[in-house]
Amino acid sequence: MQKRDRLHIWTEQGNVTISQLFFSHYKAINVKDEEAILLLHLIAFGEAGNRFPTPQNLVERTHFNENKVVNILQRLVQKGLVQIEQHIDSNGVRFEYYAFQNLWNLLLNCVEEEENSVEEEHSKTEEG
Amino acid sequence: MQKRDRLHIWTEQGNVTISQLFFSHYKAINVKDEEAILLLHLIAFGEAGNRFPTPQNLVERTHFNENKVVNILQRLVQKGLVQIEQHIDSNGVRFEYYAFQNLWNLLLNCVEEEENSVEEEHSKTEEG
Amino acid sequence: MQKRDRLHIWTEQGNVTISQLFFSHYKAINVKDEEAILLLHLIAFGEAGNRFPTPQNLVERTHFNENKVVNILQRLVQKGLVQIEQHIDSNGVRFEYYAFQNLWNLLLNCVEEEENSVEEEHSKTEEG
Amino acid sequence: MQKRDRLHIWTEQGNVTISQLFFSHYKAINVKDEEAILLLHLIAFGEAGNRFPTPQNLVERTHFNENKVVNILQRLVQKGLVQIEQHIDSNGVRFEYYAFQNLWNLLLNCVEEEENSVEEEHSKTEEG
Known part of the structure; x- marks a missing residue:
């Protein structure tokens, strides 16, 4: 195996793209x-093709132990920030994945509320 | 001000792109x-145009208090994960910014070492 | 000025992030x-902070001459794929920028129509 | 199948991230x-998991006919902007993919040359 240059290694890693909103x-x-x-x-794993990383996968990448990871994951699900969804692929195999739709919606609600309150401020000032 | 639809708000936020390597x-x-x-x-602020966010900026976005933020920032600088660099713009104004070059290099070193040790394994097996 | 390594140059360029939908x-x-x-x-210029590049900016980056660039820009505006919007900044200075909201909406309409027609197919098959 | 909202469709599409350098x-x-x-x-297909799209795949997404697509692909390979590389997966199956390493290197060479000539200008001015 030929040694690859550093730029090659860098560009092959791929990227994770996350909204500034987060x-x-x-x-x-x-x-x-x-x-x-x-x-x-979770998002990084998903973008790399693993949409349902195990607690062990997450332990390997963080300083949390498995108990802690499971505990945080449960909280994320309970708070509705992450959903575990099911999909059946073309071979009839059922698989699960983490979905973040609710998270994006909650973040957007937040921005909408901010914009509304700014608007109300403006209205008050103008009416003043 | 007309109320904007949610997709509009979403797409206007912009994104943060981070290497999977991180x-x-x-x-x-x-x-x-x-x-x-x-x-x-720090990277998210930088991509949104603020390359030298204050501790207060970071306090507003996290659950850390200002002492904690300053403490972590100092550690990041001491460990060489972040550099504070200076630049003089076209108007002669000096400004500072956080640079992450050393961080990217350390992450790449890590991958190179992994690839080298895999290669050595292969060599041993073949020689064996 | 110290010569920078290639990875440094690469990571400093920044990225353009575009929906697969496009x-x-x-x-x-x-x-x-x-x-x-x-x-x-236009999107690349926008992400680099120049939200209203001139035809000359675009001539420098493409093989189109200025007439051709102006001609394509006009078509984009006429087709409603790009809007020229105005904003007044905090100093009262008016500036213009290219907006792509309509483009994103048209692309989404397309996907929605596809999903609807797939759904109708399914309904027909089930009813059949 | 429940109808999904537009934001859901949007965020599920995934993104393509390309260096501003390009x-x-x-x-x-x-x-x-x-x-x-x-x-x-080619890059967009690759990021979506299809690293060796066929000419027909490209015909479906562009206004080029198949002859034209094949013709452009050949030119890209001849100019060394794209390499067709081979990989053998863990099941021993050989597959091909498009690689862009040379393209990134050529773009970087370009920036390096620009920086060098700026530096020479500075040197001349200072010596002058």
């Missing part, structure tokens, strides 16, 4: 920092 | 989870 | 290939 | 606009 508003929807980092790992 | 290897270069989330916030 | 469906909404490449340039 | 410098390395759009399609 970073600017996760606190506002009551996501803790340790939940945020785990969510980001 | 998520797969930050633990291996001894970055703690709380350092990881702060690094991600 | 590549998979621009043809279906009747966007020509030369319009597609110009749209991508 | 847009700013493809012309400088003598890539034509029609070659650029085809390269972008």
Whole structure:
């Protein structure tokens, strides 16, 4: 195997793309920092093709032990920030994956509320 | 102000793009989870045009208090994961920004070492 | 000025992030290939902070001459794929920018129609 | 099947992430606009998991006919902008894929040359 140059290694890793909305508003929807980092790992795994990483996968990438990972995952599901959904592929095999639709909706609700309250402020000032 | 639809709000937020390398290897270069989330916030601010967010900016987006943020930032600088660099713009104004070049290099070193050790394994097996 | 390594140059360039939807469906909404490449340039300029590149900016990055660029831009606006919007910044300065909201909506309409027709197929088969 | 909202459809599409370097410098390395759009399609397919799209795949997404697509692909390979590489997976199955390493290197060479000539200008001015 020929040694590859560093740029080659870099560009082959692939990227994770996350809305700025996540970073600017996760606190506002009551996501803790340790939940945020785990969510980001779930998203990163998903973008790399593994949409249902195991607790062990997450233990390998973080400093959390398995109990802690399972505990955070349960909280994420209970809070409705992550859904475990099922899909049946073309061979009839059932598989599960983490879905983040509700998370995106909660973040957007937050921005909408901010925009509405800014608008109300404006209205008050104009009416004043 | 007309109310904008949700897709409009979503697409206007912009994105943060981060190498998969960060998520797969930050633990291996001894970055703690709380350092990881702060690094991600620094990168997110940078991509949105604010390359030198204040501790207060970071307090607003996380559950850390200002002492904690300053403490983590200092550790990141001491460990060489973040550099504070200076630039003089075209108007002669000096400004500072966070640079992550060393972080990317450390992550890449990690992958190179892994590839080398895999290669050595192969060599041993073949020679064996 | 110290010579920077290649990885440093690479990571400093920044990225352009575009929905897969654009590549998979621009043809279906009747966007020509030369319009597609110009749209991508507009988006790339926008993500780098220049939300209203001039025809000359676009001439420098493509093999089109200025007439051709102006001609394609006009078509994009006429087809409603790009809007020229105005904004007044905090100093009262008016500026213009290209907006792509309508483009995203047209692409989404396309996917929705596809999903609906798939659903109708299913209904027919089940009823059949 | 329940009808999904538009944001859901949007976020499920996934993204394509491309270095700004591509847009700013493809012309400088003598890539034509029609070659650029085809390269972008190859990259988009690759990021969606199809690293060796057929000419027919590309015909479906562009206004080029199959002859034209094959013709552009051949030029991209001849110019060394795209490599067709082979890989053998863990089941011993050989598969091919398009690689862009040379393209990234050519774009970087371009930036390096620009930086060098700027530096020489500075040196001359200072010496002058």
